[in-house]
Structure formats: C-alpha cells, structure tokens
Amino acid sequence: xxxxxxxYGIRETVVKDCIPIFLLRNxxxxxxxxxxxxxxxxAEHTRWFTxxxxxxxxxxYTIVDEAGGFSGYIRYNAIKATAIVSLALIRECRGKGVAxxxxxxxxxxxxxxxxxxxxxxxxxxxxxASCKLFLSCGFHFSLSKKISGxxxxxxxxxxx
Ligand SMILES: CC(C)(COP(=O)(O)OP(=O)(O)OC[C@H]1O[C@@H](n2cnc3c(N)ncnc32)[C@H](O)[C@@H]1OP(=O)(O)O)[C@@H](O)C(=O)NCCC(=O)NCCS
Numbered sequence: 001x002x003x004x005x006x007x008y009g010i011r012e013t014v015v016k017d018c019i020p021i022f023l024l025r026n027x028x029x030x031x032x033x034x035x036x037x038x039x040x041x042x043a044e045h046t047r048w049f050t051x052x053x054x055x056x057x058x059x060x061y062t063i064v065d066e067a068g069g070f071s072g073y074i075r076y077n078a079i080k081a082t083a084i085v086s087l088a089l090i091r092e093c094r095g096k097g098v099a100x101x102x103x104x105x106x107x108x109x110x111x112x113x114x115x116x117x118x119x120x121x122x123x124x125x126x127x128x129a130s131c132k133l134f135l136s137c138g139f140h141f142s143l144s145k146k147i148s149g150x151x152x153x154x155x156x157x158x159x160x
Contacts, residue, residue, distance in 0.1 A: 006065050008098050010074065010106055013060035018049050020070040021062075030088045033127050035147055052077075059110045063089065063102055074106045081117045082156070083110065095129070103137050111159055119157040124150060131155075 013021070022045040024030060031037050052058040057079070063072035072089035089099060107119065121139060123130045131153060135141075139155035146152070 008063055008065055008071055008102060010061040010063055010102055013062045017062045018046055021049065021073050024088050024090060033124055035122060059113050061106050074103065076110050076114060078114045078116050082120045083114050083116045085119050085121050099133050100136055103133065107157065117159060121155045122152050123155065125153050
C-alpha cells in the first residue's frame with residue numbers, strides 16, 4: 001500500500017475525449033448500470049457528445065490520472081432545478097475508493113456552473129458500490145422506482 005498509489009483528478013471534458021468516453025459508455029457493466037441498457041453506436045454517441053459539449057445544460061468532467069491518462073467521466077445534465085449525475089471509471093480504477101473524492105470535487109465545481117438546487121442520482125439497487133458512493137458524498141435516499149422491470153434507487157444531494 002502507499003507507494004504505488006495513483007492520484008486522480010478531474011478536468012473539463014474536451015472533443016478528444018469523445019472516443020474514450022464512447023468506449024467506456026459501451027462497456028457491458030456500464031451499460032447494465034445505465035437506465036437505457038442498449039449498446040450505443042459510435043455515430044449516435046458522437047452526435048450526442050458534440051451536442052452535449054456545447055449545451056449549457058450539461059457539465060462534463062473527464063477523470064484523469066497523474067499522467068493525464070483517461071480514467072473516466074462525471075456528467076451532469078441540468079433538468080429544471082436538479083441535475084442528473086452519471087459517472088463511470090475505467091475498469092482498472094474501480095474498487096479502490098477513488099470515486100468519492102472526485103465526485104465531491106465535481107459537486108463543488110458545478111454549484112456555480114449550473115442553475116440548480118440539487119443533484120439527482122438514479123442507481124440500480126444491486127449496484128452497491130454506486131449506492132454507497134452517493135450516500136458517502138452526502139446524497140440522501142429519495143425514492144425507489146422500477147424502470148423497464150429494473151429497480152432503481154434515487155438519491156438526492158441538496159445544495160445549501
Ligand atoms: C460506481 C463506481 C463509480 C464506484 O466507484 P469506486 O471508486 O470504484 O467505488 P468503490 O468500489 O471503491 O466502492 C465505494 C464503496 O462501496 C463499497 N462496496 C463496493 N462494492 C461493494 C459490495 N459488493 N458490497 C458492499 N460494499 C461494497 C466500498 O467498500 C466502498 O465503501 P466505503 O466508501 O465505505 O469504503 C465505479 O465502480 C464504476 O465506474 N462502475 C461502473 C459504472 C457505474 O456503475 N456507474 C454508476 C452508475 S449510477
């Protein structure tokens with residue numbers, strides 16, 4: 001422990017992140033943990049990604065390691081007074097507790113960027129790591145609902 005610990009950070013997402021984000025979004029475990037579980041095609045992703053980058057309702061962060069290597073994303077999509085958050089780490093970074101600090105940093109940054117009162121996370125109830133992550137960052141359980149036969153918990157983070 002300790003000497004091989006990699007430090008991760010976040011930066012604003014840019015055009016060159018399009019394909020790494022596409023590949024990560026299409027990983028089976030990431031699709032399974034999304035609300036729409038269908039595979040995404042590259043043209044559809046590129047169109048959506050380009051639109052999202054220039055849309056003020058989206059705030060997109062890329063997770064990078066010390067060498068600047070792509071390590072994941074955190075995305076906020078403002079809808080009225082809340083923003084839906086979505087995040088994923090590349091496989092090698094999961095299970096090491098790194099998402100907590102990155103999510104906290106991103107929450108501080110979006111507060112001044114989006115005109116919102118809260119952030120909402122919709123998480124499959126069997127995605128224990130994600131449920132625990134949001135609770136550990138100050139989100140509160142709001143409700144549980146079924147979407148296309150799958151049970152999800154909704155967690156809400158309220159800005160003070
Ligand atoms: C979800 C995700 C971002 C979590 O990030 P992470 O840094 O890997 O989180 P960890 O695996 O360290 O787990 C977070 C917490 O859950 C706990 N946990 C993880 N798996 C667990 C399990 N099976 N049972 C009980 N606790 C578990 C960890 O011990 C940790 O708890 P702690 O904060 O008390 O130490 C990451 O796993 C990921 O990218 N997954 C794929 C995409 C995804 O599911 N995105 C979320 C969609 S809502």
